Amino acid sequence: MARIVIALGGNALGKTPLEQREAVKNTAQPIVDLIEDGHEIILAHGNGPQVGMINLAFETAAQNDDNVPEMPFPECGAMSQGYIGYHLQNAIRNELVNRGINKSITSVVTQVLVDKNDNAFEHPTKPVGSFYTEDEARKLIEEKGYRMVEDSGRGYRRVVPSPIPVDIVEKEIIKNLVEDGNIVIACGGGGVPVVEDEEGLKGVPAVIDKDFASEKMAEIVNADLLVILTAVEKVAINFGKENEEWLSEMNVELAQQYCDEGHFAPGSMLPKVKAAMKFASSKEGRKALITSLEKAKEGLAGKTGTLVTA
Ligand SMILES: Nc1ncnc2c1ncn2[C@@H]1O[C@H](COP(=O)(O)OP(=O)(O)O)[C@@H](O)[C@H]1O
Numbered sequence: 001m002a003r004i005v006i007a008l009g010g011n012a013l014g015k016t017p018l019e020q021r022e023a024v025k026n027t028a029q030p031i032v033d034l035i036e037d038g039h040e041i042i043l044a045h046g047n048g049p050q051v052g053m054i055n056l057a058f059e060t061a062a063q064n065d066d067n068v069p070e071m072p073f074p075e076c077g078a079m080s081q082g083y084i085g086y087h088l089q090n091a092i093r094n095e096l097v098n099r100g101i102n103k104s105i106t107s108v109v110t111q112v113l114v115d116k117n118d119n120a121f122e123h124p125t126k127p128v129g130s131f132y133t134e135d136e137a138r139k140l141i142e143e144k145g146y147r148m149v150e151d152s153g154r155g156y157r158r159v160v161p162s163p164i165p166v167d168i169v170e171k172e173i174i175k176n177l178v179e180d181g182n183i184v185i186a187c188g189g190g191g192v193p194v195v196e197d198e199e200g201l202k203g204v205p206a207v208i209d210k211d212f213a214s215e216k217m218a219e220i221v222n223a224d225l226l227v228i229l230t231a232v233e234k235v236a237i238n239f240g241k242e243n244e245e246w247l248s249e250m251n252v253e254l255a256q257q258y259c260d261e262g263h264f265a266p267g268s269m270l271p272k273v274k275a276a277m278k279f280a281s282s283k284e285g286r287k288a289l290i291t292s293l294e295k296a297k298e299g300l301a302g303k304t305g306t307l308v309t310a
């Protein structure tokens with residue numbers, strides 16, 4: 001039995017609320033398999049597509065209807081945590097009940113402290129929202145002043161600042177819920193980024209990388225394993241090239257060499273590898289696994305995925 005923090009990638013969530021409600025039914029299966037095998041699960045999830053969609057929806061509606069307010073980014077992040085958490089806890093609870101497993105699950109709307117001087121605020125890197133063609137991207141830059149980048153050969157996306165998580169504000173509650181045997185969903189979308197000023201904590205317009213926030217949470221709950229679930233079964237070097245090579249294992253030193261050689265795309269695979277390296281280095285015996293949702297069980301059995309060790 002292991003204590004496992006799982007960081008769920010966007011592909012587990014579909015593209016629209018309706019798609020998401022269906023997608024999480026499939027997502028629940030491998031997660032409940034792990035719970036059935038006796039593992040303690042703490043779940044985090046991405047929100048890039050969803051937070052971008054919510055923000056754009058309000059922005060577009062506000063331009064056309066005076067009754068609709070602009071929705072600030074931290075509020076959009078909190079909304080995305082709420083509705084993704086609701087779908088996940090609903091689907092996982094239904095699956096637990098189906099299998100006769102008596103466990104409770106809840107989502108914690110999580111605030112994550114960031115440094116107000118983090119230079120990420122000057123250099124937006126986090127892709128959010130939908131994918132666009134180059135022409136559509138150019139139009140969005142002109143009309144809305146968005147910053148757009150090409151995202152891993154999949155199209156153009158808006159990018160926003162992505163500061164490093166410093167601390168998790170609700171960490172004691174998360175730890176207590178885990179210690180009491182509950183399944184916890186927390187740090188959704190990397191958490192709502194907050195900074196501290198004279199008045200207290202205040203939300204800032206940014207999106208924290210959920211892989212980094214999950215890593216922080218894995219250290220805080222003293223997890224044995226950080227599992228990062230995404231669209232690919234393994235991490236590759238020379239990704240997408242003729243000499244592509246899928247990796248089964250790498251230690252931190254080799255991973256650093258591959259990072260330096262530029263094998264992992266910033267904003268997609270790079271944060272996953274960096275988070276895995278940080279967790280594997282944080283305490284003796286800790287490891288991280290990067291694989292796909294469908295292969296989670298096989299990955300934990302050591303049969304697939306990319307294992308990152310100290
Ligand atoms: N070196 C690499 N090895 C494997 N996948 C890579 C690599 N570099 C970039 N990728 C891309 O990164 C994607 C995962 O990042 P992303 O889609 O942002 O994650 P998430 O699942 O968290 O939404 C993969 O599906 C793949 O397209």
Ligand SMILES: NC(=O)OP(=O)(O)O
Nearest residue numbers: 046047048189209210
């Ligand atoms: N917040 C975040 O990391 O979202 P994605 O995983 O969807 O990029």
